[in-house]
Amino acid sequence: MNFTLKVWRQKNRNSEGRFESYTATNITPDMSFLEMLDAVNHDLVEKNQEPIAFDHDCREGICGSCGMFIKGRAHGPQKGGAACQLHMRSFVDGDLITVEPFRAQAFPVIKDLIIDRTAFDRIMQAGGFVSVNTGGVPDANAIPIPKTIADEAFSAAACIGCGACVAACKNASASLFVAAKVSQLALLPQGQQERKERVEAMLAQMDKEGFGSCSNTYACEAECPKEISVSNIARMNREYLKAALG
Amino acid sequence: MGTFTNIYRSSVGKKFIVGLTGLFLCTFLVEHLAGNFLLFVNDGGAAFNEYSETMSHNIFIRTVEIVLFLAFFFHILTATILWWRNRKARPKNYTQNHKSANSELASRISFLSGSIVFIFLVIHLRTFFVPSRFFPSENPSMYDLVVFAFSSTWYCLFYLAALVLLGYHLRHGFQSAFQTFGIRGKKYQSLVEWIGVIFWLLIPLGFASMPIYFLWTTHFGGMN
Ligand code: HEM
Numbered sequence: 146m147n148f149t150l151k152v153w154r155q156k157n158r159n160s161e162g163r164f165e166s167y168t169a170t171n172i173t174p175d176m177s178f179l180e181m182l183d184a185v186n187h188d189l190v191e192k193n194q195e196p197i198a199f200d201h202d203c204r205e206g207i208c209g210s211c212g213m214f215i216k217g218r219a220h221g222p223q224k225g226g227a228a229c230q231l232h233m234r235s236f237v238d239g240d241l242i243t244v245e246p247f248r249a250q251a252f253p254v255i256k257d258l259i260i261d262r263t264a265f266d267r268i269m270q271a272g273g274f275v276s277v278n279t280g281g282v283p284d285a286n287a288i289p290i291p292k293t294i295a296d297e298a299f300s301a302a303a304c305i306g307c308g309a310c311v312a313a314c315k316n317a318s319a320s321l322f323v324a325a326k327v328s329q330l331a332l333l334p335q336g337q338q339e340r341k342e343r344v345e346a347m348l349a350q351m352d353k354e355g356f357g358s359c360s361n362t363y364a365c366e367a368e369c370p371k372e373i374s375v376s377n378i379a380r381m382n383r384e385y386l387k388a389a390l391g
Numbered sequence: 392m393g394t395f396t397n398i399y400r401s402s403v404g405k406k407f408i409v410g411l412t413g414l415f416l417c418t419f420l421v422e423h424l425a426g427n428f429l430l431f432v433n434d435g436g437a438a439f440n441e442y443s444e445t446m447s448h449n450i451f452i453r454t455v456e457i458v459l460f461l462a463f464f465f466h467i468l469t470a471t472i473l474w475w476r477n478r479k480a481r482p483k484n485y486t487q488n489h490k491s492a493n494s495e496l497a498s499r500i501s502f503l504s505g506s507i508v509f510i511f512l513v514i515h516l517r518t519f520f521v522p523s524r525f526f527p528s529e530n531p532s533m534y535d536l537v538v539f540a541f542s543s544t545w546y547c548l549f550y551l552a553a554l555v556l557l558g559y560h561l562r563h564g565f566q567s568a569f570q571t572f573g574i575r576g577k578k579y580q581s582l583v584e585w586i587g588v589i590f591w592l593l594i595p596l597g598f599a600s601m602p603i604y605f606l607w608t609t610h611f612g613g614m615n
Pocket residue numbers: 358359360361406407409410411412413414416417420466467470471473474501502504505506508509560561563564565567568569571
């Protein structure tokens with residue numbers, strides 16, 4: 146397969162970026178999108194040109210680093226997968242594919258497709274933890290938790306912090322990310338002590354970082370590679386109301 | 392008071408205010424439509440005029456009216472602050488953004504639909520509320536004001552367009568408010584959707600029946 150790529154190139158944080166066109170040739174349908182970029186970069190290096198910078202690590206949809214906007218969608222035109230899990234068979238031979246970094250005030254572009262996602266880390270530092278003495282490994286059944294609750298907490302904990310929710314949201318809101326992190330702890334016994342402070346502190350940090358607010362368009366859920374449900378946002382709102390009024 | 396300012400300072404808190412005032416405005420739409428149906432009583436407007444007289448003198452109604460104006464004020468102010476902050480959260484837009492793949496149009500144009508409803512509101516108050524409340528002696532009865540306003544095709548078309556936008560606003564807004572309050576779950580979801588239909592479809596249709604009826608009777612007359 147052959148493709149024409151229109152890729153955002155930006156030298157550093159402070160420089161103006163622009164789109165550059167590239168051709169990707171001899172691409173097989175079972176290559177991942179990142180492998181296709183590797184091939185393009187290989188050609189660029191051979192021609193003594195600067196390769197396209199993009200974030201990646203696990204290449205199996207668990208680290209959350211590979212987010213980019215592909216053909217007008219966060220992580221590209223697939224449901225429930227990260228850019229590294231996107232196969233070139235999702236495109237038609239000869240396609241023009243526009244590739245841009247995730248865009249948000251709170252996620253400044255560092256270089257080309259790489260963004261600075263440390264705003265998420267600061268939200269986590271504001272309250273996304275439990276303060277307990279970890280000590281030895283506790284007995285697995287010491288704290289009984291109903292299966293339905295455990296499943297619910299687990300599906301919230303599946304968030305990989307990729308930022309696609311922010312990228313897809315018209316308001317660049319981090320609500321789905323924060324809601325997932327608030328939920329995974331609010332649902333479990335270990336998260337109870339700091340429950341009130343947590344939701345208030347994390348939301349305050351979200352506002353401070355310059356993310357937008359939630360307009361309930363649910364674009365985040367549709368684009369989330371882990372299909373985190375917006376019912377977590379409803380839970381976060383409940384948690385916030387209880388904390389603020391109580 | 393401290394609690395309120397704290398809530399208002401946060402973005403989720405602002406959404407609560409928008410949702411709460413929005414749902415209050417929805418209850419007002421019900422009352423307003425119910426009263427307006429008196430226009431269809433075939434008595435040359437007597438019942439409707441009496442209703443509108445009562446509304447402007449009853450002390451209880453006058454108090455609720457103040458709450459209503461405050462609700463509009465805070466709804467619009469808060470929604471505008473949110474909209475402004477949300478715009479600043481993405482200073483540079485995407486070159487290609489396939490929004491329809493992940494969200495519904497109504498949910499993305501709340502500010503536009505709300506703004507048109509606001510423009511409508513100003514004109515609407517100017518046509519009916521201001522003359523009858525502040526200059527009652529110089530003006531004809533409310534019924535005659537209605538008949539006159541709806542004899543203009545342009546006025547009716549504007550009215551209908553605004554109602555379509557109101558429908559859009561509430562198609563998203565009504566169910567959105569429940570999500571904002573955290574009321575969500577299999578139990579509630581379909582109930583909220585169904586009650587939502589009343590607000591985004593039936594109520595705007597009800598309001599639309601009035602300009603259509605009066606435009607029809609003045610232009611193709613003969614009914615009274
Ligand atoms: C009869 C008039 C109106 C009614 C019944 C109404 C009702 C509602 C409701 C129920 C919501 C949902 C709140 C939520 O998601 O929590 C909403 C949202 C909104 N309204 Fe209105 N509204 C009206 C007029 C207006 C006007 C005049 C504006 C002017 C700007 C406006 C702007 C907005 C905006 C921007 C939102 C979305 C806020 C967000 O999601 O961030 N509305 N409205």
